[in-house]
Amino acid sequence: MTVYSPFQLMTMASPYSTIQQRPQQQSKKAAKLKPAERAALILQQHKEKPFVKRILEPEAYPSLDYGDGYRATHQMSWGKVDGKFLVYPNIMLEDSGGLLERKGGEAFREAIKRGNYIEFGTAEEADWFSKNYKSVWPEG
Numbered sequence: 001m002t003v004y005s006p007f008q009l010m011t012m013a014s015p016y017s018t019i020q021q022r023p024q025q026q027s028k029k030a031a032k033l034k035p036a037e038r039a040a041l042i043l044q045q046h047k048e049k050p051f052v053k054r055i056l057e058p059e060a061y062p063s064l065d066y067g068d069g070y071r072a073t074h075q076m077s078w079g080k081v082d083g084k085f086l087v088y089p090n091i092m093l094e095d096s097g098g099l100l101e102r103k104g105g106e107a108f109r110e111a112i113k114r115g116n117y118i119e120f121g122t123a124e125e126a127d128w129f130s131k132n133y134k135s136v137w138p139e140g
Contacts, residue, residue: 035132035135036135038132039129039132039133039134039135042118042129042133043055043056043133046118049115049116049117049118050092050093050114050116051074051088051089051092051093051116052118054073054074054089054093055073055074055133055134058073061073061093061099062097062098062099063099064091064099064101072091072101073091073099074089074090074091074133075089075090075091075101076088076089076090076129076130076131076133077089077090077107077108077130078120078123078126078127078129078130079108080123081108081112084119084120085119085120085121085122085123085125085126086108086111086112086117086118086119086120086126087117087118087120087126087129087130087133088107088108088111088112088116088117088118089107089111089116090102090103090107092107092110092111092114092116
C-alpha cells in the first residue's frame with residue numbers, strides 16, 4: 001500500500017478538479033485508482049474542511065480514548081439530503097479544542113450546519129469513502 005505524507009497530500013496535483021462541481025464524475029475517474037490514491041485525491045479537494053484537516057494531520061489533533069487500546073478520531077457516516085450524498089464525521093472538533101462524539105441525526109445536522117461534510121454523487125461513492133478515508137494513513 002502506498003502511504004502519503006501530509007506534504008505529499010497537500011501538494012498532489014489533482015486531475016479531478018471537477019469533484020466539487022460535479023461529484024457524479026468522481027467514480028468514473030477516481031475508481032481506477034488504488035484506494036489510498038483515490039482517498040488522497042478526494043481529501044486534497046476538500047482540505048479546507050475541518051474534519052479533513054484532522055485526517056491529513058492526525059498527529060496534530062486529539063483522539064477519543066475508548067479503552068483497550070482503541071482510539072477514535074472521526075467515525076465517518078454518510079447520509080442523503082436533497083438528493084445529495086454527504087459524508088461527515090460523528091466525532092467533531094469543538095471550539096474548546098476537544099472532541100465530542102455525536103450520534104445519528106445530531107451528527108448529521110451539526111455537520112450540515114458547520115459545512116463539515118463532503119458531497120458525493122452516489123450512495124456507493126459516499127459509502128466507499130466513509131469506509132476508506134483512513135487508507136491514506138500508515139498501518140500500525
